Amino acid sequence: MAPSAPPGIGLLKGLGVTIKHLFQRPSTLMYPHERDVLAPRTRGVIALMDENCTVCMLCSRECPDWCIYIESHKETVPPAKEGGRARTRNVLDRFAIDFSLCMYCGICVEVCPFDALWWSPEFEYSEYEMGSLLHEMDKLREWADTVPPPPPLDEGAVLPAEVSDALAKVEKERELAAAKELEAKQAAEAPAETAGDAPKKGKAAEPEIHVKAGEIDQETFDRLIAEGKSERMARSKAKAAYVKKEKARLLAEAEAAGGDAEAESPAPKAAEVKVDAGEIDQETFDRLIAEGKPERMARAKAKAAYVKKEKARLRAEAESDTGEGTGADEPAEVPSELGASPEAARQALDADGAATDDDAAPEVAAEAATTEAPAARKLGDIHVEGAGEIDQEVFDQLVAEGKSERIARAKAKAAWVKKQKQAKLDEEGGA
Amino acid sequence: MMLLVTSGVAPYLAQAESILDVGDTFIVPLLLKLAFVLGIFFVVPLVAGYLEHKAMGRMQHRRGPVEAGPFGTLQLVADGIKFIQKEDLIPSAADKWVFAMAPGVALVPAMLALLVIPFGPGVFALDLELGLFYVLAASSVSVLGVLMGGWSSANKFSLFGGLRAGGQLIAYELPLILAAIAVAVQAGTLSLVGIVEAQAEFMLFGTGINLWYVIPQLLGFGIFFVAALAELSRPPFDMPIGDSELVFGYMTEYSGIKYAMYMLTEYAGMVTMSALMVVLYLGGWQLLPGVPLPGCEAAGGLFDCGVTGTLLGVGVMLGKILLLVFVMVWLRVAYPRLREDQLQRIAWLVMVPLALLNLALVTIAKVVY
Numbered sequence: 001m002a003p004s005a006p007p008g009i010g011l012l013k014g015l016g017v018t019i020k021h022l023f024q025r026p027s028t029l030m031y032p033h034e035r036d037v038l039a040p041r042t043r044g045v046i047a048l049m050d051e052n053c054t055v056c057m058l059c060s061r062e063c064p065d066w067c068i069y070i071e072s073h074k075e076t077v078p079p080a081k082e083g084g085r086a087r088t089r090n091v092l093d094r095f096a097i098d099f100s101l102c103m104y105c106g107i108c109v110e111v112c113p114f115d116a117l118w119w120s121p122e123f124e125y126s127e128y129e130m131g132s133l134l135h136e137m138d139k140l141r142e143w144a145d146t147v148p149p150p151p152p153l154d155e156g157a158v159l160p161a162e163v164s165d166a167l168a169k170v171e172k173e174r175e176l177a178a179a180k181e182l183e184a185k186q187a188a189e190a191p192a193e194t195a196g197d198a199p200k201k202g203k204a205a206e207p208e209i210h211v212k213a214g215e216i217d218q219e220t221f222d223r224l225i226a227e228g229k230s231e232r233m234a235r236s237k238a239k240a241a242y243v244k245k246e247k248a249r250l251l252a253e254a255e256a257a258g259g260d261a262e263a264e265s266p267a268p269k270a271a272e273v274k275v276d277a278g279e280i281d282q283e284t285f286d287r288l289i290a291e292g293k294p295e296r297m298a299r300a301k302a303k304a305a306y307v308k309k310e311k312a313r314l315r316a317e318a319e320s321d322t323g324e325g326t327g328a329d330e331p332a333e334v335p336s337e338l339g340a341s342p343e344a345a346r347q348a349l350d351a352d353g354a355a356t357d358d359d360a361a362p363e364v365a366a367e368a369a370t371t372e373a374p375a376a377r378k379l380g381d382i383h384v385e386g387a388g389e390i391d392q393e394v395f396d397q398l399v400a401e402g403k404s405e406r407i408a409r410a411k412a413k414a415a416w417v418k419k420q421k422q423a424k425l426d427e428e429g430g431a
Numbered sequence: 432m433m434l435l436v437t438s439g440v441a442p443y444l445a446q447a448e449s450i451l452d453v454g455d456t457f458i459v460p461l462l463l464k465l466a467f468v469l470g471i472f473f474v475v476p477l478v479a480g481y482l483e484h485k486a487m488g489r490m491q492h493r494r495g496p497v498e499a500g501p502f503g504t505l506q507l508v509a510d511g512i513k514f515i516q517k518e519d520l521i522p523s524a525a526d527k528w529v530f531a532m533a534p535g536v537a538l539v540p541a542m543l544a545l546l547v548i549p550f551g552p553g554v555f556a557l558d559l560e561l562g563l564f565y566v567l568a569a570s571s572v573s574v575l576g577v578l579m580g581g582w583s584s585a586n587k588f589s590l591f592g593g594l595r596a597g598g599q600l601i602a603y604e605l606p607l608i609l610a611a612i613a614v615a616v617q618a619g620t621l622s623l624v625g626i627v628e629a630q631a632e633f634m635l636f637g638t639g640i641n642l643w644y645v646i647p648q649l650l651g652f653g654i655f656f657v658a659a660l661a662e663l664s665r666p667p668f669d670m671p672i673g674d675s676e677l678v679f680g681y682m683t684e685y686s687g688i689k690y691a692m693y694m695l696t697e698y699a700g701m702v703t704m705s706a707l708m709v710v711l712y713l714g715g716w717q718l719l720p721g722v723p724l725p726g727c728e729a730a731g732g733l734f735d736c737g738v739t740g741t742l743l744g745v746g747v748m749l750g751k752i753l754l755l756v757f758v759m760v761w762l763r764v765a766y767p768r769l770r771e772d773q774l775q776r777i778a779w780l781v782m783v784p785l786a787l788l789n790l791a792l793v794t795i796a797k798v799v800y
Contacts, residue, residue, distance in 0.1 A: 014765040018490045028494045 040151050042121035043104045045135075047143035048095055052116035055090035059108035059117060067101035068108060069094065095140060099125070100133040120146040124296055146300040178240045217242040281305035391416040450553035450741070464556040471550065472542050475749065476698035477507045479705075479756045483698075486757055490764045514691035522684050524585035533583060534685065534692035537576025541699040544569045548706045549624050551716045551745035552724065552736045562623040563615055566707055567608055570662070573696060574600040577671070580693070581681035592680025595771060596671035599661055602778035603668075607658035609786035610651040613793040614644055614711045623707075627715030636800055641721030643714040647796075651789045652712045654782055656758075659704040661774070663697060665759055667766040670774060705755035706748070713751050716744035 029036055038044070055072040071094035077087045109117045120143045127133055135143075153159070159167070221238035225231065285302035289295065390412040398408035451463045481496075481504055488495025496503030521527055547562040549555040559565050574597060581593015615621050618629035630643050645652050661668040672680035682693050709715060718724060724740040736744060769777070 011766070015761060018761060018765045021492060022486065022490045024492065026489060026494045027492045030494075030497070 038121045040121075040148060041119060042123075043106055043119050044121040044123035045099070045119075045125060045143050045146075046097055046102070046109060046140070047118045047120045047145075047147050048097075048137065048140035049116050049118065049144045050092055050095060050137055050141055052114045053092050053095065054114055054116075055092050056113065058111045058113065062107045062111045064105060064107065065101045065103055067098040069096040069098070092137070095137045096134055097140060098134045100130045118144060118147045120144070121148065122146045122296070122300055142297055142301070145304045175237075175240055178243060179236045182239045182243070183236060215239070215242050217245060279303070279306045279310075281309060389413070389416045391419060449555055449558065451556065467554075468542065468545050468556050471545055471702075472699060475702045475752070476695060479702050479753065480507045480698045482753060482756055483760045483763075486760045487764055490761070511691060514688050517687035519687040519689065520684070522585055525684065526583035526585070529579050529583035530684075531689070533576045533580035534689045534696070535576070536579055537573045537696045538692045538699075540569045540572040540576075541696050541703060544703045545699075545706075547623055548703070548710060549627060549715060550706070550748050552741050554716075554741065554745055555624065558622055558624045560620070560622050560625075563611055563621045563626070563711075566623070566703070567611060570700065570703060571600070571604060573700065576696070577681050580685065584681070584684040586684050588677045588679075589681050589683045592671045592673075592677045592683070595673075595677075596664060596681060599664065599668065599671060599774060599778075602775055603658040603661035603782070606654050606778065606782035606786040607662060609783070609790050610648075610655040610658065611711065613648060613651045613786075613790045616790070616793050616797055617644060617648070623710050623715075627710055627717070630714045631717060631721075643712060643717075643720055645712040648712065648789065648793065650785060651793070652708070654786050654789065655708060655711070656755075658782060659708065660759060660762065661778070663700045663704060665697075665701070666763040667768050668774060669768055670771050673768060701756050701759055702752060705752040705759070708755055709748060709751040716748040718743070718747050 055070060057070060060066075060068040060070050070092070072090045072092050074088045075091050077089050079086050106119065109119055122143060125133075125135075158164075216235055216238040218238070220241040221234050224234035224237055229237075280299055280302035282302070284305040285298050288298035288301055293301075390409055392412070394415040395408050395412035398411055399405065403411075449460075449464070451467060452460045453463065484503070484506060485495040496506035499506040499509040521530055544566045546556045547559050547565055549558070577596040577600075578593045581589045581591075581596065584590070614626060617633075618626045620626060620629065631641070633642055633644070633647075634640060635642050635646075664671050670680075671677075672682060674680075677683070682690060685693060714720060716724070724736050724744050
């Protein structure tokens, strides 16, 4: 206040400030009636995806409050092939977090190497009794449904290693498929040239754009030859490169002609589809309430269900927009494949575990393998009766080489078994 | 001689007729008046408390109570129910009887002061000729309850608080009374109804402009207002309960219904003091200076107003009271608490001389005019 100001002017100023605020809008958020939009990484509650947990105990040991309780037992997994070593595996029995002790530092989430622990923004889980704040595995699993999807990457950001790897893999498979197709055509023209051993699970080439195969991309061919590749490999790759280039050219022409320009744009990924998370899926909500879940949990799950449904719907729309059968939605499938593969692996492991419980008989394992994955059938999966025979030819050869008789007999036995197995496998393949 | 006898008795008798004096019996008007005073005592302070909660909340960017009742209007009722349910604790070292009586001793004078305050044309329990004296005397008794509570709690903070309250009330009683005397001098009566009447008849010197006493006695009004705040221990003069130094002063050891009685005393005191200021300076139940209430133009706009005029008069009076209560809340939000020495310095070096000056000016003006 300036010294010339009359005394008491400061008091009037104070009154002015308070009366001004009287007519301003209060900053109160009427919490139970209206809810704040929480930051994406809000530390509300810790969720557990128990299928990811390997019982490494890092979280429990790092916890400053020691509020994470983990119990597990070891299980023996039978060897992958006969004569191999049995492996042991930790199976999670109990995972509990005592939220009356937890100080929400997030170290456990930070240290978890397998993404089994997550932060969820749900915070309304107060209880009348302290003991009820001990959340056991099933409850922690339910919180996992409320974990929001990770925020989208920045524009031009480097993709995560897993995603880029998966994309590269898909790209490679496509190339191989294209090469195989070419070779098949060539084989049709010249039966002497047999089909290559490219894997059979490549996707079919885009049906809309037909490029006459046969030409090779000279530039690619020269480059590969210079790199020291074999001539055959170089030619097939150069052919593939030619087809690719032609397709790109034709597509560009089509685009220029105002054709299906969108055909090449990939369908949006699940993570890219934006859905307002405010709605809930009434059906899911009603079902969960009927199952006796608390309302809060039901709401969270119904929200998640809604978001999932909406995303599926939006994706379907986007795909129908871009046209069908372009094969351009392959990248979109990558995340779901990634998501599904651990699940599948887990099921397979479970099946193995079940097999071990029965007598550990190799037949059972072989049967399970047959039913589960016929494509993955290998020599090791085939059981051959009677390991007493020896392969005379091998035995003689080894003896002639100066090996001791004992060694020669053992190796000859192994050779016999191998031969038998190969024979069986061939039989099956022929059938 | 006859005059002496009558004057010896008459000052304590009612002057004007209250509309509550119905019928010829003794008991019916008595019950009506009791109901009237108790109704005012238990309702208006709650409204004032609600106003304080809401206004203070909005000034602090909050909303104040919202859940109990529509717009939170029943918050203080809910608080009262809560206070009744709470455990009534008495410290083992306390002087139990004094401790238990203290809130009542503080509460009852606040109730008694309402007896003589007119809330509208004819709406009052009693019109004593010594009304102003009675109100000031009765409200001064409240400090006794505060001192009793502070002493009997067997707690040093309570004792400090009680003694601060005692010192503060002595210091500010003087400017309060001196300012009130100036009004009585100008009005020529101590009857509160008479003072309102005098304000309706007061004309600015030599002109026909009717004015309330707040204009000629602006200085006195300011002194009375500040002194009333200090009398009530309202912020910024709440050193007796200064919670940064004394926990909660003389109320530290009180809980439950006894604490609620102290709080009710404070709010009732705000209402009483505001009502007194309205009667002394702001023209009582008059709508505007020189504007008679509808229905009673014949009686100078002050009495026998019929139903509409009476209700309007009561509404105007209550509106003025709540306006002053709002100003008290406003000051509470705006200003920090004074220091104890600043409080005493202001009382003795500023307020008392100014009040004496005000009294001298009014007296001279009265004599000259």
